[in-house]
Amino acid sequence: MRTIDLRGRELSPADMLAAVPRATQARAEALDTAARLVDDVRDRGEAALREQAERFDRVAGHSVRVPAAHIEEALADLAPEVRTALEEAIRRVRLASAAQVPASQVTRIGDGAVITQRWQPVHRVGVYIPGGKAVYPSSVIMNVVPAQVAGVEQIALASPPQADQGGRIHPTILAAAALLGVTEVYAMGGAGAIGAFAHGVASLGLDPVDVVSGPGNNYVASAKRAVAGVVGTDSEAGATEILVVADADADPRLIAADLVSQAEHDEQASAVLVTDAAELAARVATEVERISVRTRHSERVAASLGGPQSAIVLVDDRAMATAFSNAYAPEHLELHLADAESAASAFTSAGAVFVGDQTPVSLGDYMAGSNHVLPTGGQARYAPGLGAYTFLRPQQVISYDRAALAAVRAGVVALAESEALPAHGEAIEARFTA
Incomplete structure (x- = not known):
């Protein structure tokens, strides 16, 4: 990882952002392609989806609408320890999501003048679960549970068909859907799946949805932008990001492990350490090098950590570290600080804040109870992560x-x-x- 020394400089938020540029080129290149794929599905429906599956997923002749028997079979074959972990994750996310549903509020403007503020769930949701470099049953939970808690009546799920599964969706994803009672499932991926959710596909019995949610690559994120205005979408969750703010007392081994854990997602993943402790920075760099060459996805990790989007940033003090973090607005923010609990309130722009060295991002990815579908690319300055509120519409009811x-x-x-x-x-x- 490269080291950027910002000490002794007066920097604006724009200057700080320029120091560690995000990997934006691939997103820009994806926009036009994603829009074309979405339009093709809108115009030609199932035929376009099948052509895209053959082109991108190397799959042909598969069941785009997943038969119930495939879902039931996947649940029956699920390893007991994985089932137990998924069920516990479901329980935890359901508890945390329940806090995101506001109660109705009645305001009496005067005698006989009443306004009721209520929150109405959308009727139908399309959930996208990626299936490229990894398998994400956890994302099934993170998307479906908040929608259920919000009161959504119909939930459809899509994930790419897998060549090594005979054109089926990965069985662990199907099993997670079964645990949650989701029966409307489609083997379709990428931008085309987003287009299918937005416009519907009559031959598959796929009706258009009201909201599309779920993480994905740059093409999925760009497709959400292409269908905005046709349907509601959650934030454009692109390549993952982690920013760690640490002081001199932090453990370099834990910081390095957390940076590598997020870098293994994607070559475009961003991993950033911000610290005012030069000695810690050097020790983290050494640990990152030691750990990254030993991990299973070492080539992917090396590409991520060696890219311009990743860096160790040296700053003058805590105030400068806080300003950098708030300007960057990371998807995941970890605070490895001696006073992390009291310091957390100053860090106002992040998709999720992980407080203390015993609260790693990977905990949030699976079992914390928080949601792991979070805004990337600086969107945390103005956009929330996924939650029950994603599927709710505030509505005023007036009675005079x-x-x-x-x-x-x-x-x-x-x-x-x-x-x-x-x-x-x-x-x-x-x-x-x-």
Whole structure:
């Protein structure tokens, strides 16, 4: 990993972001391709999906709509220890997601004038589960459970067909879907799957959804942008990011392990350490080199850690480290600080904050109870991670009786006249004239 020394410099947020650029070129290149794939599915439906499966997944002649027997078989064959872990993860995520459903609130503006704020779930959701470099049954949980907690009635799931599985979705993903009671499952991947969710595919019995959620590669993220306005989407979750803020007392071995753990996701993954302790930085660099060459996906890790999106950043002090983190707005933020609990409130822009050296990102990926579908690319400055609220719409219900309307009659008429919209006022007056 390269080291960037920002000490002794007055830097704006833009300067800090420029120091560790994100891997944006691949995303830019994916936009046009993803839009074409989405449009092809919109125009040609199942035929386009099958052509894309053959081109990208090396699969032909498979069942795009997964038969119930395949789902049941996958659950029956699931290893007992994996089933136990998945069931516990489901329990934990369900508990945490329940806190994300706001209660209805009633506001009494005056006598007979009431506004109720309620949260309505969308009717139908399409969940995308990637299936490229790894298998993600955990993502099934992270997407499906919040939708269920929100009260969504229909949940469809898509994941790429696997050549080494005879064109089926990976069985562990199917088993996770079965544990959650999801029966509408499609073997389709990438941008085409997002397009199918947005526009529907009549020959498959796939109706359009209201919201598409789930992580994926740059093509999946770009496809979400292409269908925005047709359906709702969660944040564009691209290549994963971890930013660690550490002080001199932190354990370099644990920091290195956490950086490598996220780098193994993808060659474009970002791994960043920010510290004011030069000696710690050097020790982390040594540990990263030692660990990365021994891990199973060492080539992928090397590409990620050697890319411009990854670095060890030296800063003057805690204030500068905090400013850098808030400007960068990482997907995952780890605080390896002696006072991590009290310091956490200053770190305001992150998809999720992992406090203390016993709370690694990989815990959040599986069993913490928090959601691991989080905003990347700096979106954490303004966008949340996935939660029950992703599938809820705030809705105001207004109820006035005659007396309450009479109390504001003159005001409505006056404002309507001031805006040159007299019919608005006439609609009020009609209720008080024979």
